[in-house]
Amino acid sequence: MQYQGVLRKMETEIGDPIQYYLLFEGDFLNMNQVLNKELTIKFEKYQCLNCSEDRPIYRQGFCRTCFFKVPTAGDWIMRPELSTAHLDKEDRDLEYEKKVQLQPHIVYLANSSNIKVGVTRKTQVPTRWIDQGAHEAIEIVEVPNRYLAGITEVALKDHIGDKTNWRKMLTNNTADEDLVAYRNKLKQYIPEEAIPYFLENKQETHLEFPVLQYPTKVKSLNLEKTPIFQGVLKGIKGQYLIFEDNTVFNVRGSEGYVVSLTVT
Template sequence: MQYEGVLRKMQTEMGQPIQYYMLFKDNFLNVNQVLNREIQIDFIKYECLNCGRDLPIFRQGFCKSCFFETPSAGDWIMRPELSTAHLNKEDRDLAYEKKAQLQPHIVYLANSSNIKVGVTRKSQVPTRWIDQGAHEAIEIVEVPNRYLAGITEVALKDHIGDKTNWRKMLTNNVDDEDLITWRNKLRPYIPEEAAQYFIENNHETHMAFPVLEYPEKVKSLNLTKTPSYKGILTGIKGQYLLFKDNTVFNVRGSEGYYVSISIS
């Protein structure tokens, strides 16, 4: 089997285990179906997710000029507290920003390598947790816009982390935590503007990833430095492909790379 196209974040479907799909222009691959098979990945060229040109990818699948121009890469994406659509103030494209920012958002706790606080659109639950490789997660507040979610995350970051140790996550060196206890412990630190949106009666969501074998240590595949790679796929977690030789490949981190994928 052979597939060719530009890499984008894998699409997922909640299940036992989670199902993963690579989508290309004319076909798709259910990645779960090729576990324990040999896969070859060959980098062919770049293809910016915005302009489509063969230019080096700068960040988030965009070439450098598009990264600083497209509304889908504004600073408020990574820092939701910078959102201004609720004030009718434009960053790059007010219509786009209103559509993205003025909708229900969730502040959550997720346990990937450790407990961390994060923000996502309500429509992206549980996709966001799956993408982060979290084996358990819980909502803390549901607010009507991205700004309120952002200032809540900033306040809670003083009391709990907001980063994932991706190496620990991929070696499955993680512990279970009582997220309900953590949620209640953090409640007093929620900003006054968001306090009314606290979610009091909910339960943890648990994720089961399709992994046959976790690596003992990890070495990251960079297609710029290693444009051709072949290995046996032993698992999928977060947005990473895990291989038998301890190589891990971040599909989302390689968005905008046009590749050929061959499966033996």
């Protein structure tokens, strides 16, 4: 089987285990079905997700020019507390910002390598947790806009982490935690504006990833340094492909790369 196209993050479907799909223009591949098969990945060129030009990817699948222009890469994406659509203030494109920011958002706890706090749109639950490789997660508050979620996350970050150790996550060096207890402990630190939105009855969501073999020592694949890679696929977790020789490939981190993919 041969496929070619520009990489975007894998689409997922909740299941036991989670189903992963790599989408190409006019075609797709269920990655679960190629576990234990040999994959050859060849880097062909770049293709910016905005302008489609063959320019080096800067961040998030965009070339440098587009990254500093498109509304989907505004600072408020990574820092929700900078959201201003609720004030009718534009960052790059107010219409787009209102569409995204002025909808229900969830502040949550996720356990991937450790317990962390995060923010996502309600419509992205549980997709966001899957993309982070979390094996368990729980909602803390559901607020009506991104700004409220952002200031809640900032307040809670003083008491719990907000980063994932991706290497630890991929080696599955994790332990189950009582997220209900953690959520209840953190309630006292939630900003006054967000307290009415506290979710006290939500229970943990548990996620199972399609992994046959976890790496013992992670080796990250960089297609710019290694334009052709061949290996047996042993698992998928977060947005990473895990290979038999301990190599891992971050699909989302390689958005905007055009590749040829062969399955044998």
